[in-house]
Amino acid sequence: MEDSPRSQELLSLEAIYPDAELDITSYSGTITISIHSADPVGISFAAVPNTQPLYDSINYLPPLKFFFQLPETYPDTPPTVALLSLWLPEATLTALHASLLLIWDDFRDMVVFLMVDHLQEQAFVLFGLDPPIALTEVQFEFFVSYNREQLQEEFDTQSFTCEICQQYKKGKSCLRIELCRHIFCKACLLEYFSTCITAGDIEKVHCPDYECTKRVAEERKRMADPKTFITSGTSTRDMILRVVFTPPLSLDFLSFLPPEIVTRFQTLFTRDQYEFFKSNFPNRAVNCPVEACGHGIIRDDVNDDLVVCPKCRYAFCIHCTNSWHGKSMCRLAVRLDIPEDVLEQYLSYPELSKDRRDLEDYYGKFKLRRAADAWHMDVLFKEMMANELMTACPSCGVVSAKMDGCNKMTCHLCKTPFCYLCGEFLDRARPYDHFNDPVSECYRRLFEGMLGTEEELMRPIAPGFAL
Known part of the structure; x- marks a missing residue:
């Protein structure tokens, strides 16, 4: 190699940048300017205009390529330089190119090293760009992938x-x-x-x-x-x-x-x-009832009784798990598995309170209201039974409430005669013997509680009933 300014410049660059691609015959070369930030740099891209963009942060950005060729009259004449980047804006590249020529104009000497040093300094401050750097979707994916590869290389060493x-x-x-x-x-x-x-x-x-x-x-x-x-x-x-x-x-x-x-x-x-x-x-997860499928389904809307299996496409009712029968009330819809303490708590909250809404979001608004109403009616029913305002048939269990008449009752369902006061069976042939037997606790109480009797006028009216 001849001992000339061009040769000396290339030898210096080879010693300083061992990874540089240098061509001795044409006195040219390519140097890769790495762009690495100790602090994460934000990048973004908007999939659809005027929508919230997607963000990420990276430490390594794709490099800048610096090409140069030294003319025979170098350094009396400037080197030919060019810049290549997959992501820097054209205006930024143009400004960088102009700044490189100004370096030669200031020194008019061997300046390739100074040019590379200048580019590295600019890379350190991201060439004056303000994060997050807006990218296209392809660029965004490439940046994330490139950063991952560079971090892995750094980690491996x-x-x-x-x-x-x-x-x-x-x-x-x-x-x-x-x-x-x-x-x-x-x-x-x-x-x-x-x-x-x-x-x-x-x-x-x-x-x-x-x-x-x-x-x-x-x-x-x-x-x-x-x-x-x-x-x-x-x-x-x-x-x-x-x-x-x-x-x-x-x-x-x-x-x-x-x-x-x-x-x-x-x-x-x-x-x-x-x-x-x-x-x-349990209200949000259900298995497909099709035996050959059994896919686990996550329900998005707990207020919707219709469930469609995403695997086999079977549409079924959440309550009875039979094939979808429309929006009519399912016969099993009242058989709900919500704890009683939750129902009591729900009814204790004000109608439009946040506590009520939270429970409705969890169990489903309509399901919870149906369950709460059914539970409340059941509580009232038990209270009436406890206060002897109702009596169950000793044969079939159907409950009856006597509004008027004597205490000899006949079940409207199974036709069993029984005593309204104590609930005992009555002899079908001689039902009134129960009230005439001195040993019976209901002796002479056939008309007790009947409106118009002397005893009734002396007793207070039972709560919940009106004359």
Whole structure:
């Protein structure tokens, strides 16, 4: 190589930038300007104009390519330079190009190194761009992917202490859990997760760190709280699927495990989470009644009695599980499984209170109201029975209320004669002997309580009845 300013410039660049692509014959080269920020840089893209954009943050941005060629008269004449970027705006590239020529104009000497140094300084401040950097969807996905690859390369070259075996290992032999940043060697995680999944201990497949174990337990407790899934303007079902059925560790992270272990984890995790959710929210989870299907269904609207299985498309009634019979009241709709203390609490709240709305969101507004009304009527009925305002037939159990007449009753359903006062059977042939027997507790009480009798005029009228 001739001893000229051009040759000296290339030799200097080769020593400073060993990864540079230099061509001695044409006195040209390409230098990649890395763009790395210690603080995360926001990026965004709007899928649809005038809608909320999608955001992410990254540390590595796609690099800037710097091309140069040194003319024979260099450095008396400026080098030919060009810039290439997959994402920088054209105006920014034009301004950068002009600033490079100004560097030569200021020094009129060997300036390629100064140009590269200037570009690196500009990269450090993101070329004056203000985050979040607006991108197209393709650019956004590329940026996220590129950042992930660069972070992995950086991680692989470092060394870490595994928090399980406490051995010092290279990053390429380790895995870092992104949510908590805890690092373990692959060998330890492989043994631990494989053992848990094989044994069916799916709840243990998360970061093994003690604090993370506590956090997962607290998160599971939060999942059992009805208020977790009370939403406004969003799909409750979508929220449930996102919160309950998203594993603590992604399937991408678990891909280092054998495929059969990952498949078993998916199956058991989905099954266990569904059973957990169903046990805490029985009104929101139901299995398809088709025997050959049995798919677990998450209901979005608990006020809708119609359920359509997303797997086999069978449409059925939530109450009787028979094929959908329309919006008419199902004969089993009153057989509700809401605890009595909840119904009592619901009726104690003011009509339009937030406490009432929360319970309605959890159990379903119409279902809860029907259950509360039925329970309230049952309470009143029991009170009337306790106050002897009603008597049940000793044969079939049908309840009767005497509005007038004597105390010899005949059940309107089974025609059994019985005493309204004590509820005992009466002889069909001689029903009045019960009231004429001195041993009977109802002796001479045939007309007791009958309107117009002397005894009745002396007694207060029973509550709930009017003359």
